[in-house]
Amino acid sequence: MQIVAGISLKGIKPRVWDKNSPYYLPQLRAVMVSYAEFHQRPVLRRKVMKQGLREYLGIPEEVKLYLDNGAFYFISRGGEITTNDYEEFIQGAKPDWCPIPRQDELKHLEKCQCPACKIYGVAGLQENGSVGFWNRATHNLWTLLEEARLIEENLVAGTYKDWYVTHLDIKAFAFSLLNKLFNPF
Numbered sequence: 001m002q003i004v005a006g007i008s009l010k011g012i013k014p015r016v017w018d019k020n021s022p023y024y025l026p027q028l029r030a031v032m033v034s035y036a037e038f039h040q041r042p043v044l045r046r047k048v049m050k051q052g053l054r055e056y057l058g059i060p061e062e063v064k065l066y067l068d069n070g071a072f073y074f075i076s077r078g079g080e081i082t083t084n085d086y087e088e089f090i091q092g093a094k095p096d097w098c099p100i101p102r103q104d105e106l107k108h109l110e111k112c113q114c115p116a117c118k119i120y121g122v123a124g125l126q127e128n129g130s131v132g133f134w135n136r137a138t139h140n141l142w143t144l145l146e147e148a149r150l151i152e153e154n155l156v157a158g159t160y161k162d163w164y165v166t167h168l169d170i171k172a173f174a175f176s177l178l179n180k181l182f183n184p185f
């Protein structure tokens with residue numbers, strides 16, 4: 001299992017990935033940052049596309065750098081991800097991994113079977129304040145638990161090897177492979 005530390009540009013300290021930081025955690029193998037933070041700041045977005053996300057954040061090579069597509073940021077504001085902007089950003093930012101934007105993110109969420117979505121629907125995920133937070137937190141946790149259940153189920157049944165290929169988003173998978181091919185280190 002891999003622990004991925006979510007980082008925010010506002011809370012970039014204590015730089016736990018940095019050997020020179022007093023808070024350095026050598027066990028940490030991956031960090032994730034959200035595209036939403038760059039989407040809000042066009043000048044910074046350009047800069048990171050030029051420089052690459054890794055260099056901009058000063059993340060060492062041995063720590064994997066993931067980019068989250070910020071789906072919740074966009075959904076909670078009633079919009080969808082601007083796919084072209086996001087894909088353009090990825091090409092310059094070059095994260096080690098990122099989810100591909102789902103054109104049908106809302107349709108996908110409408111079918112969600114978590115308790116929050118079953119009662120309150122997508123509107124519940126978009127709510128402001130505590131209620132929206134509870135719904136999103138429940139949805140995220142349920143999704144992770146469901147994912148863990150499916151992995152476990154397929155491992156026990158001995159079908160994991162075939163299952164995970166069909167389960168992964170093929171485009172995201174292919175992108176990650178391509179990324180490796182072009183940036184092997």
Ligand SMILES: [Zn+2]
Nearest residue numbers: 112114117139
């Ligand atoms: Zn849900």
